[in-house]
Amino acid sequence: MEIKTMNSESMGRSNRLAILDLIRKYPGISRRDLVEMTGLNPSTVTNIVFDLMESNFVEEGGKNASNKPGKRRVNLLPAKNAANAILIKMGVENTQIGIGYLNNDFEKIDEFSTPSSADAFLKEIGRRIAKILKNSEKIKGISISVPGIVDKQDISMKILPHLGWKDIKVKDEMEKILGKINIPIYIENEAKLSLMAEMYFNDAIQKMVNGVYIYISQGVGGALLINGEIFLGTSFTAGEIGHMSIDADGPKCHCGNNGCWEEYISIDTVVQKYNSQKQLKGSNFKSQFEDLIAKSERDRFADEVLNEMMHYLSVGIVNIVNILNPQFVMIGGMGEKIPNRYIQIVRNEVNRKALDSATKDLLILTSSMDMIQSALMGCTLMAMDEFSKGVFL
Ligand SMILES: [Zn+2]
Numbered sequence: 001m002e003i004k005t006m007n008s009e010s011m012g013r014s015n016r017l018a019i020l021d022l023i024r025k026y027p028g029i030s031r032r033d034l035v036e037m038t039g040l041n042p043s044t045v046t047n048i049v050f051d052l053m054e055s056n057f058v059e060e061g062g063k064n065a066s067n068k069p070g071k072r073r074v075n076l077l078p079a080k081n082a083a084n085a086i087l088i089k090m091g092v093e094n095t096q097i098g099i100g101y102l103n104n105d106f107e108k109i110d111e112f113s114t115p116s117s118a119d120a121f122l123k124e125i126g127r128r129i130a131k132i133l134k135n136s137e138k139i140k141g142i143s144i145s146v147p148g149i150v151d152k153q154d155i156s157m158k159i160l161p162h163l164g165w166k167d168i169k170v171k172d173e174m175e176k177i178l179g180k181i182n183i184p185i186y187i188e189n190e191a192k193l194s195l196m197a198e199m200y201f202n203d204a205i206q207k208m209v210n211g212v213y214i215y216i217s218q219g220v221g222g223a224l225l226i227n228g229e230i231f232l233g234t235s236f237t238a239g240e241i242g243h244m245s246i247d248a249d250g251p252k253c254h255c256g257n258n259g260c261w262e263e264y265i266s267i268d269t270v271v272q273k274y275n276s277q278k279q280l281k282g283s284n285f286k287s288q289f290e291d292l293i294a295k296s297e298r299d300r301f302a303d304e305v306l307n308e309m310m311h312y313l314s315v316g317i318v319n320i321v322n323i324l325n326p327q328f329v330m331i332g333g334m335g336e337k338i339p340n341r342y343i344q345i346v347r348n349e350v351n352r353k354a355l356d357s358a359t360k361d362l363l364i365l366t367s368s369m370d371m372i373q374s375a376l377m378g379c380t381l382m383a384m385d386e387f388s389k390g391v392f393l
Pocket residue numbers: 242243253254255256257260
């Protein structure tokens with residue numbers, strides 16, 4: 001945690017932010033835990049906690065007996081309704097709308113099929129945002145998860161390959177539809193949001209600072225955790241690992257290159273491979289992929305297709321591991337559905353092929369949340385982190 005040392009006023013404010021962040025991350029934490037974790041002196045922590053309670057960001061959540069006899073500890077909780085955010089998880093097929101809260105709870109409230117034109121999509125979300133804003137004064141941010149490349153500076157979607165959209169100025173368009181709303185709009189790629197959510201809640205990787213998140217969906221995206229920060233790159237495209245070529249003479253990708261990784265391991269590719277000989281059940285690629293996994297125990301061809309997917313997954317992971325030497329590689333998006341017996345094939349192949357010292361302490365695992373949960377969670381974190389910073393920095 002960062003405790004800045006500037007003038008005393010800004011120091012006080014950043015200490016407040018640090019303490020609110022800890023109460024959000026560890027709901028039920030006590031003042032004594034806060035003293036231990038921040039290294040601040042107990043009276044400073046007490047003052048800050050009372051101040052946060054007075055301004056309704058934090059509340060007491062019942063009393064627990066502590067280890068020491070005769071002493072009781074007070075659990076501190078973030079006040080759920082101190083701030084809310086509108087969450088929009090855009091998918092190529094469907095878009096979910098949710099509400100996120102300061103205590104990191106979120107709920108999905110609505111879903112619609114994503115229109116094929118960007119114009120129709122913007123009008124649709126504009127209409128839904130307006131309706132929510134009319135009924136709630138607590139909305140402090142709007143968070144959008146995007147299946148493509150974004151520009152966080154001018155709040156636009158640069159490229160959405162599977163919808164064929166380019167340069168959609170979300171903020172400008174929302175202002176045209178909604179007028180000046182004075183509520184910030186945040187935008188981020190879905191893989192980066194999913195990694196944010198896992199870093200926050202998944203005990204298996206919580207203490208790790210270097211890792212790669214592979215987001216398998218209709219294409220393949222990714223996010224890089226480097227020295228504890230999600231690496232964005234010069235123009236926010238870092239982590240587009242689906243476009244790492246694994247065969248210079250391989251099939252043409254929509255990005256213009258040949259043999260991109262996603263041409264071998266995306267859900268579309270894998271499902272199409274099976275459907276070229278037999279037929280999977282389900283109305284979309286996601287449900288068909290689930291059917292493929294369900295079939296794999298008794299259908300030899302389904303098992304073969306998945307084995308081939310695991311082979312190509314390993315080929316790419318070997319490259320990534322040799323370049324980045326991460327502590328973990330997390331397979332997420334629809335990859336979360338892959339059973340451990342297949343992930344074990346990946347572990348074995350990566351261990352065999354990658355540099356020995358790069359795999360010594362490597363953890364390869366699937367994500368703990370499904371693709372909708374993790375994007376909505378990431379959207380909640382993004383809006384609430386920015387809201388807290390806005391109040392205290
Ligand atoms: Zn490509």
